[in-house]
Amino acid sequence: MSIVVTARKSKRVLLGLIGSPIAHSATPAAQEAAARAAGIEAHYHLIEVAGAGRDDLAAMLDGIRRLGFSGINVTFPYKEAVVPLLDGLSEQAAAMGAVNTVVVNDGRLIGHNTDASGFATAYRRLGRQDDDKPVAIIGAGGVGKAIAFALAGCGVTRLRLYDTDRNKAEALAAALDARAETTIAASAEAAAEGAAGIVNGTPIGMLPDRGIPIEAGAIKASQWVADAVYHPLYTPLLKAAQKAGATVMTGRELAIHQGVDAFRLFTGLEASETVIGAAFDAVLAAREKAGHAA
Numbered sequence: 455m456s457i458v459v460t461a462r463k464s465k466r467v468l469l470g471l472i473g474s475p476i477a478h479s480a481t482p483a484a485q486e487a488a489a490r491a492a493g494i495e496a497h498y499h500l501i502e503v504a505g506a507g508r509d510d511l512a513a514m515l516d517g518i519r520r521l522g523f524s525g526i527n528v529t530f531p532y533k534e535a536v537v538p539l540l541d542g543l544s545e546q547a548a549a550m551g552a553v554n555t556v557v558v559n560d561g562r563l564i565g566h567n568t569d570a571s572g573f574a575t576a577y578r579r580l581g582r583q584d585d586d587k588p589v590a591i592i593g594a595g596g597v598g599k600a601i602a603f604a605l606a607g608c609g610v611t612r613l614r615l616y617d618t619d620r621n622k623a624e625a626l627a628a629a630l631d632a633r634a635e636t637t638i639a640a641s642a643e644a645a646a647e648g649a650a651g652i653v654n655g656t657p658i659g660m661l662p663d664r665g666i667p668i669e670a671g672a673i674k675a676s677q678w679v680a681d682a683v684y685h686p687l688y689t690p691l692l693k694a695a696q697k698a699g700a701t702v703m704t705g706r707e708l709a710i711h712q713g714v715d716a717f718r719l720f721t722g723l724e725a726s727e728t729v730i731g732a733a734f735d736a737v738l739a740a741r742e743k744a745g746h747a748a
Contacts, residue, residue, distance in 0.1 A: 466495045467721055468522050472514060472536075473529035474504040478661070478685040480737035481527060481713060487733035488717045488725035496721075506532065512539050515563055518556070525557040525720040530657055533569075533596025540565040550603050550629055552596040555716045566719055569600035569682075572712025574608050576703060580678060587650035588612040592642045592667045594622040597682045598655030602626055605653075606633035613637075614645040642668040651678040652695075659689035666690040675699030684709055687738055710734055 467489065471481055482498035489496030501514060511532060518526055528536050533552045537543065540553065541562040547553050553565035589610050591598050594617040602613055613630070615623040616639040627636040639645035646652045646668060658667040660683040668691065673679060679695035684705030692702045710731050717725035 465493075466497075467524040468497055468499070469524060469720060470499040470501050470518070470526040471529060472501045472503065472511075472526055472532055474502050474506075474531070476500050476502045476529060478741070479529075480684070480709065480734045483737050484710070484713050484730045484733040485717060485720075487729050488713070489721070491726045491729040492717075492721065492723045494721065494723070501526070506535075508535070508539070511536055515539050515556070519558060519561060519563055523558050525555065525716075527716060528554050528556060530596065534599075537565060539563075546570055546603060550599040551625075552599045554596065554600070554712065555719055557719050566716075567600050567603075568712040568715035568719070569597055569708065570604045570607070571715045572604075572710075573601050573708050574604040575711040576680075576707035577604060577608050579707070580701070580703060582650065582678060584610050584650040586611050588614045588637075588648070589651045589653065590614045590616065590639070590642070590645035590649040591653050591655055592616050592645065593655035593658075594619075594626040595655065598653075599626055599629065601653050601655050601680075601682070602630060602636075603633070606630060611635060614639050614649060616640075616642045616645040643672040646672045646677070649677060651680065653679075654681045654683065654689070654691050657683065659683050659691050661685050664690060666694060670694035670698070673698040673700055677701070678703065680708075681705050682708055684738070685741075706731075706734060706738075 485498045486496050542564045544566045547565045547567040554569045555566040557564045591602050594615055612635045614637050617623040623638045630636050654667050656667055658665045673695050678701040680703035681689045681691050682705050683689050687704050695702045713730050714725045714727050
């Protein structure tokens with residue numbers, strides 16, 4: 455069902471992120487900076503729990519409800535697992551079955567997906583006119599679902615899905631319904647063949663992993679390639695795409711735009727994209743400096 459979020463313009467807000475691993479997240483700095491620029495104070499807490507089952511997640515969410523949080527973000531691997539534990543969902547989050555933003559609204563936990571809205575903004579700014587050319591999405595989990603819905607909403611009419619778990623790809627194709635013509639590929643390379651763009655919706659390539667979700671030779675200069683991962687900013691996939699001469703979109707774009715949308719849901723206020731971007735960049739620059747010093 456569709457949920458209308460009422461603005462709560464409190465001067466102090468408590469926010470958080472549930473996921474694992476999340477020590478690298480730039481979201482705390484970005485959301486706290488956005489709050490300062492908007493004239494309020496925010497504390498953003500990392501809730502890193504590995505291997506949480508349904509009961510663990512339910513207990514954490516109950517704590518969020520009771521401890522005065524305005525809302526939380528949810529990341530890998532819990533974007534789908536939290537869905538049945540919430541009190542309500544936005545229309546789009548319900549359709550895709552994945553949530554990355556939870557708002558506490560009068561004691562009720564309402565799930566949204568700003569990965570979808572954020573990726574849609576990032577994609578539109580690429581200025582592509584893919585129309586009836588297929589776009590390949592590697593990974594049909596939480597972020598892959600959001601990206602698929604975002605692209606369909608931006609007018610991309612053909613999507614090719616690949617996941618190592620074919621059942622996930624089939625479930626996403628069913629959820630998309632008539633939003634786009636969807637085919638399931640037997641491999642990432644098959645999905646990418648002749649595609650206008652390639653999107654990595656998996657954690658492959660996120661440090662300490664140094665993998666690549668597709669053979670580098672499958673990437674062509676005519677394509678655009680996006681990665682949801684931003685640790686590192688230029689993943690092995692994006693480095694391969696650059697070498698091939700393709701247009702690249704780093705995970706920075708998704709992180710910033712979804713953060714702007716999440717802040718609006720959390721506070722009822724508009725976030726400065728410039729401020730969020732600067733805070734994000736400062737975190738990555740500090741991390742890179744620390745890495746060189748190590």
